[in-house]
Amino acid sequence: MLDGEAEVEMRAATDVIWEAVHRLLRESEAHPQLVTLAVVRVAAELAASPVLAGGLDDERLAEVVGHIGQGSPGS
Numbered sequence: 001m002l003d004g005e006a007e008v009e010m011r012a013a014t015d016v017i018w019e020a021v022h023r024l025l026r027e028s029e030a031h032p033q034l035v036t037l038a039v040v041r042v043a044a045e046l047a048a049s050p051v052l053a054g055g056l057d058d059e060r061l062a063e064v065v066g067h068i069g070q071g072s073p074g075s
Contacts, residue, residue: 021035
């Protein structure tokens with residue numbers, strides 16, 4: 001489980017990402033399915049990135065990745 005500070009930081013980052021995606025959906029002419037595919041692509045690229053794993057041991061990385069998809073803002 002993430003400690004309190006890490007959870008707060010991850011929630012703040014998640015909220016910013018949600019806001020950006022919602023703004024893109026509202027203000028862009030891009031089809032929502034294409035926006036969704038783009039978000040999935042970015043998430044996959046970040047998850048595979050050595051930058052994400054930098055400084056995290058295997059157990060901690062698994063813990064962080066385990067939180068992916070566990071809700072949207074306010075959940």
